[in-house]
Amino acid sequence: MIASGIVALRMLAARHRRRIEAVGVLLAALLGFAALHALLAEVHPHAIAAALRAVDPMRVAAALMLTAASYAMLTLYDVVALRAIGRPLPYRTAAFAAFTSYTLSHNLGFAWLTGGSARYRIYTAAGLDGGDVVRVITMASLAFWMGVVVLAGGALILHAAPLALGGFSIAPTLQHLIGGGISVAAVLLLALLPGRHRRPRRLPSRGSALALLGISAVDLAAASAALLVLAPGASASLFPAFFLAYALAIVIALLAHVPGGVGVFEAAMLALLPQLPPPALLAALIAYRLIYYLLPLALAGLLLALQERRQLQRPINAAAGIARFVMRGTAPALLAALVFAGGVVLLVSGSLPAEPARLNLLRHIVPLPFVETSHIAASLAGTGLLLLAPALFRRLDAAFLLARALLIAGAAFSVAKGIDYEEAAILLAVAALLQLSRGAFYRRTALTAALGTPRTGVPIAVAIGLSVWVGFFSYKHVAYQNDLWWEFAWHGDASRFLRASFAIAVALVCVAVLRLFAHPDTTVPSTAVDEQAAATALAHSPRSDAMLAYTGDKRFLRSPSGPAMLMYQVQGRSWIVMGDPIGARADWPDLLWMIRERSDAAQGRLLLYQISLDAVPLAIDLGLQLVKYGEEARVALAGFTLDGAEMKSLRYAERRAIREGASFEIVPRAAVAPLMPELRAVSDAWLDAKGHDEKAFSIGRFDPAYLTRFDCAVVRHEGRIVAFANVWGTEEREELSVDLMRHADAAPYGTMDFLFVQLMKWGREQGYGWFNLGLAPLSGIEARRLAPIWAQVGHLLYRHGEALYGFEGLRAYKEKFAPVWSPRYIAAPHGVGLARALIDLQTLVGGGAGSVARRARLALAA
Template structure:
C-alpha cells in the first residue's frame, strides 16, 4: 500500500504540468455545465432584449465605476510597499497594480500572472522577487479582510431573512455569520497586538501591517468591493436599491467561489453562482453579467495591453542593448506578450461571433449586395481565421517575424470576413485597432524562422481549445431551441444561423486538431544555432596565446560551438540545451574583444528566443553580464597554488611527505608523457579509465570536463603513475602561457585512477606535478572548482545562496562538496570566486536546470 501511494505521488508530481491544467479545465467545464442548467429556460432573444434595455448612461456609469475601482486598487500596492519598507513613487505602484490586476482578473492564478507582471515593474525599480511577491501577498490579505468585513457588515444590517435562490438564511443566523466574519477580519490586528510582526519562516517572512496601514488597506478593499459590485448592479436592468444587500452577498459569494475554483477569470463559475443566488429575472441578470464581463474585465485588459504597447513602442524600436532604462526593459519584456494577448482576443471574438446568430437587418442589407455563397463562405472563413489567430499567438509571443506577418494577414482577412458575413462593423473595428497596434510594434518581431520553428506549447493549445469550447457553448446556448437533424449540415439560407454554426465549428475543430497533430508528428523543429561548430586552428592558436586560464582547452572537447571575433583573435564557446545557451567560462583571447563576443551571442540567443547562461566565469566578466541585464551569483571557489611558494617543509606538508615515502617504498613511479608518445600508451590509459568508470554513473562528460577520447588526449602531455608495468593513475595536463620562466598556469583535466590504487596515490601525483610544473617555469597550478564553497552565511543573503550553502553543508550524499574542498585545501591554495550569470526570476531556474543537464551529459 505504501509503495502504491508512493507511485501515485511520483506519477502526479511527474505529470504536474498537465494534471493541474486538466483539473482547472474540469472545474471550468463543471462551471459551464452549471451555467447551462441555470440558463435552461433562458432564451437568447430575451437576453438580447435585456441588453437593449440597459441605457447608454448606465454603461457609461459602469465604465466610470470600473476606472474608479482600478484606480483605488493602486493604493494597495502603494501602502504595501511602505509596509515592507520599500516605498516607491505612486506611478510605479500604480503601473504594477493596474497591470497585475488587469492580467490576474482575466487569467486567474494571480501568484503566477499578476505577481509576474508586478515583478517586471518592481524588479526594474530595484525590488527582489520576494519583495514583489510580498506586495502581492499583502494586497491579497487586504482583499480577504475586505471580503470578511463587508460581508460581515452586510449580514449584520440585514433585518429580514436573506433569500438566495432556494436557500434562506434567517436573520439570527445571518447576524451570527456576520459576527464570525468580522472576527476573522480583525485576526491580523489581534496578531499584531500580541507582538507578532511577521508571518512565515526566515526565508520568506511576510510583515504584518500595523493598525494604521491595515485599516487603510481594508478600507480600500471595502470601498473597492462596493464599487465593483455596483458596476454589476447598475448593469442589471430592473434591480431596485433595496435588494442591494442580498445582491452584494451573492456577489461576494460568487467572487470567493470563482477564486477557489482557479478558473481563469472565474469564467462560467462566477456567472453560475450569481444566477443561482439571485432571485431576479434570469435574462436580465445574464445580460448584466455579459456587460460586466466586458466592462470590468475585458475592457481594462484591452486598455492595459494597448497602452503598454503604445507607450513602450520606442523601447521596442531599439536594438538589444541600446538602453537599460526601466522603460526599455519593461517594454521589451511585456509589450510582445500584450500584443499576443490582443491577437488571441481577436481570434476568440471571431469564433464567438461565428457561433452566434447575425443581426437580421444587417443580413438583409448584405443580401442585397452579395450572393448567398459569399455570405456562407465568409462565415466559415471567419471562424477558420479566428482559429488560426489563436494558434499563431505562440509565434508572436516568441517575437518571430513570420508570426507577425501571419497575424497581420489574418487580421486583415478577419476584418474583411467580419463585414462580408453580416456587416459586423464593431467586430471589424476592434480587429482594425489590434492590427494598427500590431503594425506600430512591428520592430518587436525581429526573430527569424518559420512559425513551425516555435513548438506549439501545450498550454497555448489548451487555451485555444478552451476558447473554441466557449464559442461552442455560446452556439449551443443560442440554438438550444433548434432541434437537431442531419439536414441542418446541408441547409443554406440567409437566416440559417444554426447550420452555419455547425459547419463553422466542425471546420474550426478539424483545423485545430490537424495543426496539433502536425506539431505532434513533426516534433520540435531544430533551431539553427549561431556561431560555428569548428574552431579554425589559426584562431585557436592566436586566442590561446592570450588565455590566462587553462580551461580554455575545453574548446577541443568536440561538443561546443564558437563565436569568433571579427579580428579572429578571440572566441567564446557555448552549447545549446533546449532554449538555454550555456557559455563555458570567460571568452578566450584579448580582453578588448570580450564585449564584441558576449554581445554577439546575446543577440543571437535573443533572436532564437533563448535564455543566456554564463558558467564558471571570473570576476572580470561581471561588468559585461550586468550590462546585458543578467544576474550573477557565486557558484563556488577555484583553488590556485603558487608553485614558487609550494614546499614539502613544515607540519602542513606531513601528509605529502608520507605519501612520497610510501610511493618510494612500494616502487611507484611518476612520469610525464609528451603528446607525441601518448598514442603508444593509450591501451593502458583506457584500462584505467574503464576501471574508474565502473562505479561512476552517467558515463563520459564533455562540457566542463574533457572526455576519454584518444584524439583529445593526444593533444596534451599526460602524467602517469605506475607500479612496475601496471598503470595506477593518469591525468592529462592543461597548460597556458610560456613555460620558459615567464610564468603561466597549468592544471589537470581528466584525472582517473584504478579502484585499488594505494592510498596517497593522488597526493603523490599532485606533488610531483607541482615539482614538474615549477621546473618547466609555470607560476601557478589550478586545482579547479570547489562547487558551492564560500557562499555567504548571513541571514540577509539571497535565497539561492542559502540553498547553496545548505547543499554544501548537508548534501554530501548528492556530491562530495565538503570532501572536495577539503582535499584541495590541503595544498594551501589561493581561492578565487567563480560565478554563474543568468536572467532573473523564473528563467533563472530553467537555465540552471538546463545547466545541470549540460554539465552531466
C-alpha cells in the same frame, strides 16, 4: 497491498499531474457551461439581446467610473506592500506593475503565473530580488482575501432582511452573528500584528495591514458595484446579498481554474441571485466582462505598445535599457491576451445571429456564397488567433506575422459576413497595437513552429467551448435536422454556425495531426566538433570557456539562422546545458527554446549550468528556477600589477620561485605534441596525489587530441616540466584563461602563483582584456533568515565544507589577485525537479555513471 497501491497512485498522479490538472479544468468549464444552459433553459436569446440594448448609458458610465476606482485601488496594493517590506518604489513603477499584472490575471487566470511573471520582470528590473517580489504578491493576495472576508462580514451586519442566496435563506439574527464574528476576528488579527518598528520583514506592520485592508474593501466594493449598476432593477438595498453572491462566485471561479472564470463565474452569479431576472443579469454580466475585464486589458496593451515605441526611439542608455527589457517582457504577454481575445470575438460572433438590417443591406452588395465563405473564413481566422497567442507570448516573429495577417483578414471577413464593423474595429485596433510592438517579437522561427502546443490546449478548448455553447443557446429554438447542414439562405444563421463549427473542428484536427505525425528529428546529436561551425561560433564569443566545445564530451545544438550553438549533454532524464550559448546574442533565445522543447518532447528536464547574467532573463522566460551557483573571478589585465600591499604574497611567490630556479614558457600549440609524455607524467602524479579521477563536461581532461588544440603554459625546474596549464584565448582577445592545471609534488614553492602571474603578464602584453580565474562555487550566497532553503544550505557548505571541497579556501586564493567578481547561476525546474537535475549534474561532472561505478569498484577492492 493497500499501501503499495496508494504509492503507485501517487506516482501515477505525479507523473501525469499536468494532464490531470488540464482534464480537471476542462471538466470545470464543461460543468459551468452545462449549468449556464440549465439556468437559462427558459430564457430566449432575444430577451438577452433586448436586455443588453436596454442598459442605460448612465449605468454604463457609472460602471466605467467604478471600474476606474477599482483599478486605482489595485495599484495601491503594491504601493503599500512595497513600503511594508522596506523597498518602496515610485508610484509610476508600482502602478504599472500592478495594473499589467491584474489585467493579465483577471483575463487569463493562474494569477501567480500570468500576473506574477509581469510583476517579477518589472520589479527585478527596478532592483528588487525574487524574494521581495514574492512578498509583494503574497501581501497583495492576502489583503484581497481579507477584504473579501471583512466586507462580507460588514454586509451581513448591515443587512436587516432575510438573506436569500441560491434558494437558501439566512435569518437576520444569524447574519448579524456571523458578520460580528468575522469583524471581531479581523480586529483581533490586526491587534496581534506588531508595530512598525518591531515587525519582521516578512510581515506587514499593523498600519500597513490596516491600509491594505481598507484598499481591498474599497476595491471590492467598487468592482462589485460596477456589476450591480449594470443590472436593471438592482438597487443599493440589494448590495449585501449581491456582494455575497459576487464573493462566492469569485471563489468558485478561482477554485475551478478556468481561464478568466469564463462560464463558471456567470453560472455562479445566476444560481446565487435567483431574485434578479436571468436575462437582465446575464446582460449585465456580459457588459461587465467588456468593461471590467477586456477594456483594461486593451488599455494596458495600448500603454505598453506606446511605451515600447517610445523606448525604441530613445538613445540607448542604462535607464532606457532597463525600460526596454521590461517592455519586451510584458508587452508580448498582454498582446498575446489581446490576440486571444480577438480570436474569441471572431468565434463568438460566428455563433450569433447576424443583424437583419445589416444583412439586408449586404445582400444588395455581394452574393450569398461570398457571405457564406466569409463566415467560415472569419471563424477559421479566430481559431488561428487562438493557436497563435501562446507563440506571441514566446515572442516568435512568425507568430507576429501570422497574427497580424489574421487580424486584418478577420476584420475584412467580419465586414463581409454581416457588416460587423464593431468587431472589425476591435481586430484592427489589436493589429495596430501589435504593429507598434513589432520590436518585442524578435525570436526567429519557422512559420509552422508558431502554432499552438499541447500545453495551451486548455484555454483554447475553453474558448471554443464558449463559442459552441453560445451558438447552441442562440439557436436552441431551431429544429436541428440533416437538411440544416446544406441550407444556404440569407437568414440561415443556424446553418452557418453549424458549418463554421465543423470547419473549426476540422482545422483543429489537422493541426493536431500535423503536430502528432510531423516528421521527427531522428538524427542523434553528434559529439564530434564541426570545426567550421565551432570556429565561426567561437569567433563571436567574448568568453574563453566557450573552448569547452573541444573537450569531446558534449552534444551540440546549432542555430538554423546564424552562427551560434550551445553545448549540452543528457544525463539520466536531465538535459544539461554548459554555460551561455556561444555566438551571436540574437540567436540565444531560439537556441534555448529549441533545447527546452526537445527536452520536453523527450520527457526530460532542462538545466542550465553556470549561466551568466546575460542569460538570466531567457532562463526566466523558459519558466526555470534560478539558483545562484557561485561567483566568477576576472582580473582586468590592463591595470594588472604586483605593486601595492595587497599583492605582497604574489610578489613573494614570484621571487621565491625564480630564486629556486623556476622558469615560465608559453609553448605554441604546434609544439605541444612532443611534450606530451612529460605532461602526462605531471598529470598522472597530480591525479594520484589528489586521489581524483578525471572530471568531465565543465572542465577538460588529459586528452592529447584536446591539449594540442591550444598553447600551453609550462613551468620548468632544472629543465623538467613541473607544472602546466592549457591556455584558452578568445579570437578578439577579450578574455584569457586556463582549463587543465596540473603540477608535480617536486614543484618549487608558489609554482602555481608564479604560473598565473607570468601568464597574466604575458596576456597583458598580447593585448588581452581580462584573465578569467574561474568560479568559486557557492561563493557570494546570502544566508539571511528569510533566504530560501537552498541558499542557507549552500552558505553552510561554503563555510563548513572545507573537508569536502575547500570552498572558502578557493575563494581566498583567487581573492589574492584582486579580481572583479560576477555571479553565475544554475537554472532548473522548480520543486523536486531541481534536486533530481542537480544529482544528474553531479554525476555528469564527475565523469558520468561509469566513473562513479569505477570508483565504487576501486573502493571495494581496497
